[in-house]
Amino acid sequence: MAAILAPDDLVAPTPGALMRRRALRHAGLLIGAGVLAAVILMAFAAPLIAPHDPYAQDLGRRLIPPIWHDTGNWSHPLGTDMLGRDYLSRLIYGSRISLLIGFAVMLVSGLIGAALGIAAGYFGGRVDLAVTYLITVRLALPVILVALAVVALVGSSLWLIILVLGLLRWDRFAVVMRSATMQVRGLDYVQAARAIGCSTPRIVAGEILPNVANALVVVATLEMAGAILLEAALSFLGLGVQPPLPSWGLMISEAKSYMFFSAWLITLPGGALFALVLAINLLGDGVRDVTEPEGRN
Amino acid sequence: MLAYAAKRALLAALVALTVSLACFFLVHLSTDIAVAMAGEGARAEDIDFIRKQYGFDRPLGVQYAEWLGRAVRGDFGDSLYFRIPVAKIVWQRLPVTATLGGYAILIALGLSIPLGVLAAMRPNSWLDRLALAIAVVGQAMPSFWFALLLMLLFGVTLGWLPISGSDTQAHFVLPAIALAYYAAPAIMRLTRSGMLEVLGSDYIRTARAKGLRPMAVLFKHALRNAVIPVVALAAVQLGFMLGGSVVIETVFALNGLGYLAWEAILHNDFPMVQAIVLLIALIYIVLTFLADLANGWLDPRIRIA
16 A cells, blocks of 8 residues: 655655754653743743732731641732741742852853863863863862852852852863863864864864754753752852842741741742752753764663 | 872872862962951951961961971861861761761662662663652752751651751761762662663673573673772762762751861861861862772773773
């Protein structure tokens, strides 16, 4: 029986179309991207959707539980904290801090790490030795302790946290970019570009970067997630974002002594952190699966 | 093997020296120590006095050489907060963190190696998916939040375990689980991918073809090879755990190095901070050195490259 072929079947799909098709079938990637998009939207629209001022205290309305408790009420759907601040509004505004820190730290560490890694992979030899040595030294330093110490000595601010974490977390970018560049360096079209006399910056920008971009995106998402977790841990220990800013980690820290009677004060911000980080990780894993399906393990 | 070991040892020593440099200069470049020591509202004369008294007016290079010279002999000066030698307190607290790290790595390995092996035996089965889900969830869970949830569930709701302090072995159970959960996903993923690769190799097919029992193939032939990189990773993760113990120890008020570091940081006790950061970095360097040696010993290809 002769099957009728659709015209599409006769033409081999382009790599881009194949990738799109794989992406649309990847549940993890779709869920991750959806949740992340929702959180980003929430962060931008915070003043429009937050029911109350996240800083407004009302000691007469302290520790109101969320609506699923019997004593909850609709004016504060997720309850209030120990100072009577609306918890939903603080959670919504908190997304801004997590996203800002995650994104900014990823940019700083990505620039440093990608530059080091690509240089090591492209030039090899002594440059590679020096970069590998730097990575080894960086890995030996306990990130969280060093970050805590510097923030405590200099005095905490949002920008300092971004700078310190950015300067500490470039190691994975460097490791991945180094090996990705090494794989590309020996390929024919890079040799060809070199043979026709292209300058090094041009080869790196035109031939190397486009071919390591996928790996870069994957590391960038994982690093963004890691930076968000680290900021939360620093703020939880009292040396990150300072009160009264509504950082999710700081909210958990402030509510610690109330958690035995008002558990929602720690489960809600923790759940928000967990959901955001999970979404970013799912997105990163999804991008890796879609762009290099053979390297999936 | 000897040449390989010597090369690795030299590298470790160089890294240790660089790390000590970083420890020293991070503190001195971050702040004016005399001002920090004098505290808020100190007069200029007091600050000057402290600067002279402690020798902070000398060139940084001289100060570093002196600090390193004494550090090598185990002398880190007096704690500014506790007013007794730093080394003494550090030695007191180290066993607590070592116990915590030991339990945590045992839990992490005990959970993730069997799970990784099972997942690799039946790729894409429900078990494999479950293992993957555990890993993905583990990597997204904020460690301090997980610790608090453990406290709420096992300490308060069920009342099974103590949630604060370090008096008995039972006090270590929850912190060790919290710390182990942090390292388990990476070890599980590596065990799984290592086993998958080994199980697909020719010598496993040969072992099966000659009629060896499946269990013998799995444990004697496959796991032994797949476990080599896992050993290295476990050592590295143990090093990271010691650094991460600052969070977990603070949550559980476990009186170890991490908690000490947090106290020292809060009180501007920088001789103590320098000593702890250096010590944790040194432990990490030694652990990775041992892992390199173990790898080279188990796999001759590594020591030739």
